Amino acid sequence: MSDSFRCGYVALVGTPNTGKSTLMNALVGEKLSITAHRPQTTRHQILGIRNREDSQCIFIDTPGIHDDRSKAIHRYMNRAATSVLDDADLVCVLLDVRRIGAQDEKILRLVAKYDQLLLVLNKIDLVAREDCLPVLQRLGELLPGVEIVPVSALKRENLDTLEDLIVARLPPGRPFYASDQLTDRSMRFIAAEIVREKLFRSLDKELPYSITVNVDHYVEEPDLTRIAATIWVERKSQKAIVIGKGGRQLKKIGSQARADLEGLLQGKVYLQLWVKLREDWADDERSLAAFGYSDVEQGR
Ligand SMILES: Nc1nc2c(ncn2[C@@H]2O[C@H](COP(=O)(O)OP(=O)(O)OP(=O)(O)O)[C@@H](O)[C@H]2O)c(=O)[nH]1
Ligand SMILES: [Mg+2]
Incomplete structure (x- = not known):
């Protein structure tokens, strides 16, 4: 193993239904986390481990962060989502290019303090290229200097670029998991x-x-x-x-x-x-x- 090997935890966070689980599955290459067209599908943290020759990237899929605190399970889900932030080596915020609302902005304010931060603008297959530009501009104003990567998790567009950018942000270090392990879940x-x-x-x-x-x-x-x-x-x-x-x-x-x-x-x-x-x-x-x-x- 070379000295330049990188390994770290990458938190995938965002509002419900932005495509966090779809993205993790696409990056790991296995369906580890369930997906659905409705919000609040994921309820737990789920690790997805991507092994490459130069790196081990440990993605943490999380429940969508939302304001509904009416039941104990909603409070559990929000805790499961936000508790990963402090321990992650890199925080990736997933956003749906078609709608960035007040709840997304709240999350952006919450993560602004993290040095290792990447915004993933997902579902670009659903909009015309020129419609992405005002969104990129708005995000740039909200969080100046933070890198934004437009992707389609579903159509696997721009995922190689995203993966390389993520790996480049990981700290140097040996792998935490065996190279054939894909998740921490049974x-x-x-x-x-x-x-x-x-x-x-x-x-x-x-x-x-x-x-x-x-x-x-x-x-x-x-x-x-x-x-x-x-x-x-x-x-x-x-x-x-x-x-x-x-x-x-x-x-x-x-x-x-x-x-x-x-x-x-x-x-x-x-x-x-x-x-x-x-x-x-x-x-x-x-x-x-x-x-x-x-x-x-x-x-x-
Ligand atoms: N067209 C399109 N649909 C997508 C894309 N990524 C995800 N989706 C769809 O969006 C819906 C939600 O995807 P999920 O991966 O379950 O979203 P999530 O962020 O994990 O949702 P929660 O677990 O509820 O927070 C599903 O119907 C996906 O197929 C994309 O890049 N393009
Ligand atoms: Mg999910």
Whole structure:
């Protein structure tokens, strides 16, 4: 390993739905963090490790920072997002080029004090080139001298440039993780997240926000992985919606999640899903801790 090897933590922060998880997955080259068209999809910090010959870049995907503090889970999510800032070697703020609002500006004021700071202007595939210019100018006025990188995480535009800029900002040092490790999260955790993603993408309105998923059994057999998971809802009426008429909704969620898991594990998966009720779990500290939403990370 050469003396010029670089290694460090890169926090990906921003308002909900700006493309943080999409960007981390694109940079690492694996789908580690779930994504959806709706805001507040990510609920935890998730590491994604990118190994190159010259560097190890440890990305930290975080929940979108938002003003909603109505439930305990929202407060947990905001803590999970902002607590990475002080320890990161580089802070990357994700912005949606189409709309930079008051909440984004609040985040920019919050991160202005960090020396190692990069603004990532995402979703440039959705606007004309000339529409980027006023946004770049406005950001330049808000945070003078801070580098801004326009990208499309989804279409993988300009990601090589972004990666090189990130690596150049990392401190010199040996790798913290083995070169074949992609994340700090367990397959159990990722399996639960994949089920949650399918629910987020299939269910309407507020229902996805009332749901959490827990893997109860995860057993690797020689030619099959057996996974049993519980989908927890907050209200009795929600249970019927998740299951759907004749169990059709649950079956659809199950087969979509199984297909993703089989791709990830490169083998057959038997997935069993249950739907259970725990009233108001999202606003109850004890339930949150039991479901893995606690500041002292458990079962990563
Ligand atoms: N067109 C386009 N869509 C994008 C791009 N990046 C992300 N998206 C879409 O934007 C939506 C949100 O992406 P996520 O990666 O889940 O966003 P996030 O910032 O992680 O969201 P939270 O976890 O809710 O904070 C998804 O539908 C993505 O497919 C991009 O560069 N271009
Ligand atoms: Mg996310």
